Amino acid sequence: MTPLGGLQLADDQRVLLAALCCLPLLEFGEAGLRGWSQLLVYPDAFRVRRSHVDAAGVLHEWDDELIGEAWDHGPLILSWADVQADIAEPDAGYCVAVHEMAHKLDALDGELDGTPPLPSRWQRGWARDFQRAYDAFCTRVDAGGETAIDPYAAEAPEEFFAVATEYHFSAPWLLEQEMPEVAAHLARFYGPSPFHPPV
Ligand SMILES: [Zn+2]
Structure with missing residues (x-):
């Protein structure tokens, strides 16, 4: 767990981050952590440079501002300010840590x-039900x-x-x-x- 940009994380804050990231693994298990090992934490939203060469061969470059990112075979990256906002309002429907873990x-x-x-x-039932809900949304x-x-859920499957x-x-x-x-x-x-009361 590597804080960047001058951020410092106390032990209890590190435990909190680990717990949030592991929430989606309670059923799936530790196999969900396969293929990567690093969590990078920025103090706030961070900029990334994007580039794309279009069909005409023209290079387009632009900046994106992100609050989280999950790299293929690479680190998971989070904005600490946004993680704290999620914790301050736990029932608002937002949680960047579990969002990025879902991508992993x-x-x-x-x-x-x-x-x-x-x-x-x-998988067949999942694909059918998700596709139907995604199309309707x-x-x-x-x-x-x-x-x-x-x-934002309409951006891509x-x-x-x-x-x-x-x-x-x-x-x-x-x-x-x-x-x-x-x-x-x-x-x-x-x-x-x-959030559901135990039965
Ligand atoms: Zn995403």
């Missing part, structure tokens, strides 16, 4: 596509309607899974109300949300 789990099968490694029968966002779920993961851990009642099939898959994959 998603990428374990070699493809970032919104589907983590699952037994094949479950994108239609609502494209039509300019208000959505109870963060419209992998973002849909990561954003839904945030709601599972931060506002599960909202996810159940808006997307019951997705909520049921996530409750099975991650275990019951910590």
Whole structure:
């Protein structure tokens, strides 16, 4: 765990970060940490340089400001200010640490596509239910309607899974109300949300 940009983390803050990142692994297990070993923590949102060569061969470069990032086979990166904001308001539907961990789990099968490694029968049901919910959500966002779920989920199937993961851990009642099939898959994959009272 490496603080950057002059940030210092006390032992209890490190434990808190580790606990947040491991929340999505309670059911899946430590195999979810395969292929990487470093958590980088910036004091606040951080800038990354992006570039893309278009079909005409023209190089485009721009800056992105991020609060978290998960590299393929590389570190997981978080903004400490945003982690603290999530902790201050734990039921707001946002949690950047579990969002980035969802990307790590998603990428374990070699493809970032919104589907983590699952037994094949479950994977078929997951793909069907997530696709249906994603398509319906994108239609609502494209039509300019208000959505109870963060419209960033319409960005791509992998973002849909990561954003839904945030709601599972931060506002599960909202996810159940808006997307019951997705909520049921996530409750099975991650275990019951910590927000649900024990039965
Ligand atoms: Zn994401």
